[in-house]
Amino acid sequence: MWSALLYALLLSNFHTLFFPQYKLKVCNRSDIIAELSVKGSIKDLFTEKGAMMKQKIVLATGNQGKVREMADVLAEFGFEVVAQTDLGIDSPEETGLTFVENAILKARYAAQKSGLPAIADDSGLVVSALNGAPGLYSARYAGIEGEHADAKNREKLLAELVNVPVNERHAKFVSCIVMLQHETDPSPIIAEGECHGTIAFSESGANGFGYDSLFFYPETSCTFAELETSEKKKISHRARALAVLKERLK
Numbered sequence: 220m221w222s223a224l225l226y227a228l229l230l231s232n233f234h235t236l237f238f239p240q241y242k243l244k245v246c247n248r249s250d251i252i253a254e255l256s257v258k259g260s261i262k263d264l265f266t267e268k269g270a271m272m273k274q275k276i277v278l279a280t281g282n283q284g285k286v287r288e289m290a291d292v293l294a295e296f297g298f299e300v301v302a303q304t305d306l307g308i309d310s311p312e313e314t315g316l317t318f319v320e321n322a323i324l325k326a327r328y329a330a331q332k333s334g335l336p337a338i339a340d341d342s343g344l345v346v347s348a349l350n351g352a353p354g355l356y357s358a359r360y361a362g363i364e365g366e367h368a369d370a371k372n373r374e375k376l377l378a379e380l381v382n383v384p385v386n387e388r389h390a391k392f393v394s395c396i397v398m399l400q401h402e403t404d405p406s407p408i409i410a411e412g413e414c415h416g417t418i419a420f421s422e423s424g425a426n427g428f429g430y431d432s433l434f435f436y437p438e439t440s441c442t443f444a445e446l447e448t449s450e451k452k453k454i455s456h457r458a459r460a461l462a463v464l465k466e467r468l469k
Contacts, residue, residue, distance in 0.1 A: 273299040276398075277306060279325040279339035289338065292461050296468050300338075308332045313355070318342065319409060321355065322397040330402040342394040342456060344430050346376070346418060348383045357429070369429055373422065376433060380418055388418045390434065392456035396464050408467050412459025416443075427451065 274297055278289055281304035290300040303310075311328040315321035318341040325339035343357035353360035353376065361371035380388060391413050398408040414436070422432040424444025432444035436454070443451055452458055 273297050274336065275299050275301055276336045276338055277301050277303050277308070277329045277333045279303050279310070279329040279337060285340070288457070288461070292465055293338075293468075298336075301335075303329045303333070306333055313341070315341075315355070318355065318393055318395040319397065319411070322395045322409075323399075323407060326397045326399045326407065327402055330399050330404070336398070336400050338396065338398045340394060340396045340457070340460070342392065344376075344390060344434070345393055346380070346388075346390045348387050348389070349379055352379075373430060373433055376418065376430065377421070385417070385420075389415070390418050391415045392430075392434065394456040394460040396460045398464070408464065410460045410464035410467055412456045412461070412463060414454060414456040414459065 273294075276293065276298045278286055278300050280286065281302055283302065286300055286302045293300055308329060311324060313321045313324065315324050321341040322339045325341065326337040329335075329339060330337035341355075343354050345351050345354055353372065357372070359368065359372075361368065361375045363371050394412045396410045398410075416434050416436045419433050419435045419442060422442075422444075424432045424442045424446075426446065426448060427444040430443075431451075432442055434443045435441070436443060436446075438454070439446060439450075443455075
């Protein structure tokens with residue numbers, strides 16, 4: 220069986236092969252050849268039940284919610300997502316000047332420390348009237364950490380926009396996801412997503428977190444915090460970035 224599979228895999232010109240009787244999906248021949256150089260035999264690429272073994276990829280976060288979200292997207296491409304905190308990896312200092320720079324920095328650090336492919340994201344709120352602030356500093360805009368940080372961040376944002384009229388309160392949530400095959404990968408996969416709206420004059424809604432209760436989304440005529448979580452996941456900046464990532468991986 221294994222020799223027949225190997226022959227088919229190496230001679231096929233298709234990008235994706237399916238072997239339903241073995242519950243096998245192979246994305247490309249170079250992956251098989253690379254794995255064979257490590258495993259030694261094609262049989263070692265499969266589990267006892269005949270399914271192809273998954274490639275671990277480290278996610279630069281300790282947030283289990285993000286792990287589950289990313290795992291849902293990457294599972295069909297043969298990846299098993301592991302949080303960097305589960306591997307004892309800390310977070311690097313975020314010294315980039317853009318979301319993509321910080322995401323690359325975090326992914327490269329995780330790949331270096333783990334020896335595995337890595338994926339990271341960086342996101343934030345960009346307000347036009349504030350020259351892009353809070354931007355990279357969205358999570359620590361008010362300069363404090365802990366359970367009161369979100370509330371203080373929103374309080375500061377409203378104070379900064381107190382005299383800004385409604386037609387000048389444009390804002391967008393930005394998410395940038397970066398995937399590296401290895402630490403020195405010169406061509407990372409970069410997926411970005413944006414969600415445009417305005418900053419309300421007061422908070423509304425009890426769902427969500429961060430700036431959700433201030434981010435008014437015109438297409439739903441309410442703030443993100445007034446949406447059901449399931450609805451927000453369909454339209455959020457992160458959902459859009461994940462959709463782009465999925466397309467890039469095909």
